[in-house]
Amino acid sequence: MSGFRPGFELPPEDEATGTNEALNPGFELPGEEGRGERQLSAADLETGQISTLPPGEEPLGDDGEELRASFWSSPILWLLCLVVAVGGLQVYDLILSAFERGTVGGWCWCGGIGLALGLALMAIGREMRAVWRLRSTGRNRERAREITASGSGRDAIALCERMAAASTVVDQAALVAFRDQAKPHFSPEEVFSLYSRLVLSKVDERAKEIVLRRSRDSGIVVALSPVAWIDMAFFLARSLRMIREVAAAYGYRCGLWGRFALYRVIVRNLVYIGLADLATDMGADVLGAELLARLGASAGQGVAAGIYSTRLGYMAIKAVRPLPPAPGELSLASLRVRLVSDSVGILRRMAQGKGPTSRR
Amino acid sequence: MLDRLLNGITDTISDTLSDGVNRLLDRELRIGVTGLSRGGKTAFITSLVNTVLSFGTEGAQSRMGRFRGYTEAGIGYGGIVQNHNLTVPRFPYEACYDALTARPPRWPVPTESVSEIRLEVRCRDSRFYMPGRTRTLYLDLFDYPGEWLIDLVLLGRSYEEFSALVREEAQRLTEAVEGTAALMAQCRALDPLAPPDVRALHAVVESYVAWQRRCKEIGIAMVVPGRFVLPGELQGAPVIEFVPWLGDPPRDPPRGSLYQVMRQRYESFRTEVVERFYREVFSGLDRQVILIDCFKALRGGKESFRGVNDTFAALLGNFSYGDSNFLLRLFAPRIDKVIFAATKADLVTYDELPHLLELLRSMVTSAAREVRGGGSNCQFMTLSSISATTCHEITHQGRRAQVLRTANRADGSFYPGTMPSKWSVEAMDFFREHFLLRQGLPPLPVEEGGPVPSLGMDLMLSYLLEDKL
Numbered sequence: 114m115s116g117f118r119p120g121f122e123l124p125p126e127d128e129a130t131g132t133n134e135a136l137n138p139g140f141e142l143p144g145e146e147g148r149g150e151r152q153l154s155a156a157d158l159e160t161g162q163i164s165t166l167p168p169g170e171e172p173l174g175d176d177g178e179e180l181r182a183s184f185w186s187s188p189i190l191w192l193l194c195l196v197v198a199v200g201g202l203q204v205y206d207l208i209l210s211a212f213e214r215g216t217v218g219g220w221c222w223c224g225g226i227g228l229a230l231g232l233a234l235m236a237i238g239r240e241m242r243a244v245w246r247l248r249s250t251g252r253n254r255e256r257a258r259e260i261t262a263s264g265s266g267r268d269a270i271a272l273c274e275r276m277a278a279a280s281t282v283v284d285q286a287a288l289v290a291f292r293d294q295a296k297p298h299f300s301p302e303e304v305f306s307l308y309s310r311l312v313l314s315k316v317d318e319r320a321k322e323i324v325l326r327r328s329r330d331s332g333i334v335v336a337l338s339p340v341a342w343i344d345m346a347f348f349l350a351r352s353l354r355m356i357r358e359v360a361a362a363y364g365y366r367c368g369l370w371g372r373f374a375l376y377r378v379i380v381r382n383l384v385y386i387g388l389a390d391l392a393t394d395m396g397a398d399v400l401g402a403e404l405l406a407r408l409g410a411s412a413g414q415g416v417a418a419g420i421y422s423t424r425l426g427y428m429a430i431k432a433v434r435p436l437p438p439a440p441g442e443l444s445l446a447s448l449r450v451r452l453v454s455d456s457v458g459i460l461r462r463m464a465q466g467k468g469p470t471s472r473r
Numbered sequence: 474m475l476d477r478l479l480n481g482i483t484d485t486i487s488d489t490l491s492d493g494v495n496r497l498l499d500r501e502l503r504i505g506v507t508g509l510s511r512g513g514k515t516a517f518i519t520s521l522v523n524t525v526l527s528f529g530t531e532g533a534q535s536r537m538g539r540f541r542g543y544t545e546a547g548i549g550y551g552g553i554v555q556n557h558n559l560t561v562p563r564f565p566y567e568a569c570y571d572a573l574t575a576r577p578p579r580w581p582v583p584t585e586s587v588s589e590i591r592l593e594v595r596c597r598d599s600r601f602y603m604p605g606r607t608r609t610l611y612l613d614l615f616d617y618p619g620e621w622l623i624d625l626v627l628l629g630r631s632y633e634e635f636s637a638l639v640r641e642e643a644q645r646l647t648e649a650v651e652g653t654a655a656l657m658a659q660c661r662a663l664d665p666l667a668p669p670d671v672r673a674l675h676a677v678v679e680s681y682v683a684w685q686r687r688c689k690e691i692g693i694a695m696v697v698p699g700r701f702v703l704p705g706e707l708q709g710a711p712v713i714e715f716v717p718w719l720g721d722p723p724r725d726p727p728r729g730s731l732y733q734v735m736r737q738r739y740e741s742f743r744t745e746v747v748e749r750f751y752r753e754v755f756s757g758l759d760r761q762v763i764l765i766d767c768f769k770a771l772r773g774g775k776e777s778f779r780g781v782n783d784t785f786a787a788l789l790g791n792f793s794y795g796d797s798n799f800l801l802r803l804f805a806p807r808i809d810k811v812i813f814a815a816t817k818a819d820l821v822t823y824d825e826l827p828h829l830l831e832l833l834r835s836m837v838t839s840a841a842r843e844v845r846g847g848g849s850n851c852q853f854m855t856l857s858s859i860s861a862t863t864c865h866e867i868t869h870q871g872r873r874a875q876v877l878r879t880a881n882r883a884d885g886s887f888y889p890g891t892m893p894s895k896w897s898v899e900a901m902d903f904f905r906e907h908f909l910l911r912q913g914l915p916p917l918p919v920e921e922g923g924p925v926p927s928l929g930m931d932l933m934l935s936y937l938l939e940d941k942l
């Protein structure tokens with residue numbers, strides 16, 4: 114029973130996300146048509162304009178600027194130019210000498226070299242595209258964070274449309290459902306979680322399956338193999354393959370460079386984000402450790418390998434997923450718990466399969 | 474390890490047990506809709522019923538974007554069933570809906586008595602041992618005049634405390650409300666020790682009610698007893714023929730004296746009217762929806778500044794909050810979730826909704842603390858049960874801006890202004906000066922059998938039902 118208190122304390126400065134310093138007065142407009150007015154709805158946002166950012170300015174961020182500067186001043190570039198120049202001269206020389214020997218031979222050489230050049234350019238183009246797509250995913254994620262902090266639901270819908278257009282694995286029916294259900298008055302988080310739930314969840318499920326299967330395989334092989342270096346090699350190969358498959362599930366067919374760019378992102382995540390995840394997933398680690406102690410040494414190694422492999426897979430998902438996974442949707446802890454329960458089940462079945470004499 | 478396992482097993486067993494019992498009882502959810510007068514209770518219930526009735530029909534899903542249980546639990550049907558309590562009139566949903574489909578559309582009329590509606594929602598049974606079955610969830614909702622709600626603050630107060638409350642309020646409002654001094658004088662002129670003079674007392678009661686009305690006009694929420702303003706079936710009954718004692722309380726008033734008679738009447742008012750209302754409408758609630766009209770509060774002016782928060786904190790003191798565990802719920806029902814909703818959110822543009830939400834949070838800080846202290850879950854949201862406007866985007870002075878439009882195209886569009894995001898006296902001043910608050914806008918017309926235009930019903934339903942599906 115608080116009743117009427119004489120004094121009133123102003124509510125404390127809270128975690129206001131939407132504090133508006135500048136207050137605008139209202140205004141009225143006469144009732145004519147023709148100002149290009151349209152009712153806000155999700156359907157007419159395909160223009161993809163995002164109003165929190167000044168139009169026409171693609172937010173490259175400092176990262177992009179820096180990259181360009183270091184690109185031009187890098188010695189590797191000059192070396193590359195040199196190599197290309199020398200190579201070009203040599204090729205020119207080659208063609209010239211071929212023409213001296215005979216016109217037909219000269220043309221053949223020309224065609225051959227042209228073809229090779231074309232193929233090389235195409236390959237490079239493909240590689241560049243893969244790298245560029247990975248980078249644009251990173252940028253979109255950055256933008257999603259910005260919109261969540263200070264944008265509107267409308268911007269979020271526009272960004273989702275853009276991501277869907279850029280992706281090759283989006284299920285059209287799911288996208289239609291998203292367009293149908295997302296409304297411009299939603300908050301950005303709500304729009305993103307709707308997109309995750311309707312559009313990305315199928316892909317997430319597939320990626321999760323891949324990670325679990327590959328990790329389990331690695332774990333079991335490590336547990337069963339007698340020679341240490343074999344399982345090391347196997348583990349590495351399996352992990353790389355898993356990363357490639359996860360990326361493919363999200364629609365990235367990466368070439369060589371793309372793959373390296375991806376590995377770089379993952380390793381960086383492993384180092385920086387991994388620590389944070391580690392802290393939040395202590396519970397699962399404890400579970401892991403307890404189990405490790407109870408299983409024998411080699412089985413323990415297997416489980417450890419599996420756990421590392423899931424972490425790697427999780428990082429791969431984080432690197433290629435268009436939106437950062439929300440805690441409820443996908444977490445390392447849940448992956449790990451499933452992995453441990455799965456593989457313990459399998460190991461047990463295998464132990465039984467070996468015969469009734471083997472100890473349980 | 475072992476004890477964790479054991480805990481897990483006992484949890485599973487108790488979950489299954491309580492599920493089984495719930496299964497026998499079928500699930501029920503009593504939702505308390507709380508809101509001061511003209512706060513939008515009737516509109517909210519109408520819109521909620523309309524949404525539930527649309528469950529399973531084509532197009533319903535597109536309006537349920539944020540209610541994930543709708544698809545995940547496979548809700549396929551919603552309907553109205555017979556009231557729980559057969560002696561309470563049914564909520565006039567049809568009349569409210571017909572008023573919206575009429576041309577021109579009208580708002581539901583102000584409520585004058587208590588009514589109840591019971592809804593049923595059928596969804597897929599997700600438990601593994603009941604595949605392919607449907608399960609039914611019942612929702613009970615009550616509508617009542619907002620004036621009566623405020624009387625709940627009297628539940629724990631004696632006549633003396635009630636008098637002190639009003640006396641303090643009246644002293645504070647002497648300048649703001651005309652006739653306050655006259656009322657005080659009139660009350661002081663009564664002789665507390667003499668036997669009551671029916672005519673004089675009635676005259677004082679009448680001027681007290683007139684004063685209450687004037688207070689309400691300037692946006693003061695704490696005008697008790699609210700029943701005086703809207704007596705309903707108590708019109709003329711002696712139980713509401715009393716006024717708070719605004720002078721100094723007398724020493725040892727003899728039996729049969731005016732003071733004693735008024736005290737007696739207050740006591741029976743408290744126990745027989747207010748408590749009965751509380752028991753009928755608010756006992757055994759599982760969820761509470763608190764509708765707050767931020768616009769009205771902002772418009773109120775300095776006198777009503779401290780009103781909202783204190784009023785709701787005082788009101789919420791009457792409810793018991795906390796986790797509702799199954800066994801506890803049987804004996805001592807508890808509200809485990811409270812949803813604070815800023816109503817009439819269609820009076821601002823979409824880009825102002827986050828500010829409205831912030832404003833709501835800052836308005837009800839201590840009320841929300843009361844709820845959290847009890848261990849209940851608090852949610853905040855913006856809501857427009859029945860929209861009167863649509864939001865459009867235009868190019869205005871070279872920039873893109875959002876504006877509102879009413880159903881009447883000839884009205885043109887308007888930008889109401891920025892919503893202050895913090896509850897402060899300055900915000901109020903700004904709001905009163907610069908905000909274009911369109912009052913009395915008609916609701917958007919509804920097609921016969923069509924959905925009621927609303928914003929945020931999906932979120933509301935997800936807060937209310939998600940964990941019960």
Ligand SMILES: Nc1nc2c(ncn2[C@@H]2O[C@H](COP(=O)(O)OP(=O)(O)OP(=O)(O)O)[C@@H](O)[C@H]2O)c(=O)[nH]1
Pocket residue numbers: 508509510511512513514515516517580581582583584585617618619620816817818819820856857858859860861862913914
């Ligand atoms: N713009 C807009 N106005 C609303 C909305 N809901 C209610 N209103 C306005 O608020 C008024 C009161 O709404 P009601 O639902 O009757 O309020 P109530 O809480 O039932 O009021 P009482 O029955 O008197 O306690 C309506 O007549 C409308 O003018 C809304 O969602 N949007």
Ligand SMILES: [Mg+2]
Pocket residue numbers: 514515516582583584616617618619
């Ligand atoms: Mg009403």
